[in-house]
Amino acid sequence: MRPRSLLGLVLVAMLGTACAQADESANAPVEQAGLETAYFAGGCFWCTEADFEKLDGVAEAVSGYMGGKVASPSYKEVSRGTTGHTEAVRVRYDPEVISYRALVAFHWRNIDPTVANRQFCDRGSQYRSGIYYRDDAQARIARDSLETMQQRFDTVHTEVEKATTFYPAEDYHQDYADKNPLRYQAYRFNCGRDARLKKLWGDEAGKLPADAG
Template sequence: MNDQLAVATFGNGCFWCTEAIFQQLKGVKTVLPGYTGGEVKNPTYKEVCTGTTGHAEAIQITYDPAVIDYRALLDVFFYTHDPTTLNRQGGDVGTQYRSAIFFHDKEQQAEAVNIINQLTAEGVYTDPIVTEVTEIDIFYDAEAYHQNYYNNNKNQGYCRAVINPKLDKFMKKYGSMTK
């Protein structure tokens, strides 16, 4: 096993949904919900929800690249949200729900740009991809009650109505890559 872990950071809508998806993947060690890409220091969930801090709800994934590579994470990222809607994912609207890849090095930046160009060239989406590709700055951990949200609240209405269908769609395509 590789002793060198890597980090990926994505903004692809509600972090409750995205955390639940990426936690399923083999090679993913941790998925931490939080906020990045904004101007306010130490933002709170309440502040980020106003859409005025500039932050995206994001997840920071620690993974073993010997088990799952960055490209596979990007494939899941693009499959499990709509990268063509500006500042919106489903019923969640605002800049905090934007589609964003926060790269940690030049290799991640190049891979993100390459996959966007490939998906565009292949015409995978009818509308243009609006995913921003931005260098990571400071990642702020979300409050404790947001962490592991789905696993701690599976019977909550939002989890049943919104997260479960996303997990079902994910499992149909990526079930062989899950723990």
């Protein structure tokens, strides 16, 4: 193999850095034509990722971290609750099949918005729930949905804020429900996630509303 020139190595390094930065940016361009991006936090990202990936029109959901003050945090750092991040999921979807409004409505029905800095059995600011909008259009939909939830529940702690840098989580967290189905189901059951959703939402729990639009 011919050795690369010094200039070539520098260019490769610069391109690699640029790609990494773009991938981490909340406003990074979508890689697949026709897809749009949304960000949500609903406690354990294994569950949030798995919930969104079952929807028609969702191309992928990636587990990661958002909202903190430390660059490129590790799971160990985030799990201590000291970095300011929450476990979040980046959802890439086809707006011709499913709308952002529908995704937001679905997200509410998969979280407990009445509690602060926790979701189900997981406690700490790293498990706070949230909707993180990318632009004005998403902001209007997210804020309107928050007002609706505030009319339904006495107290709503789910944060609705502009998306910041999203850092994908480590590989072993991605597609955890598919890679470790028995452990995932055991965790989800023992955490009481579906039982609490049923109590909060009744027959709407975990479902995509028919009138989401």
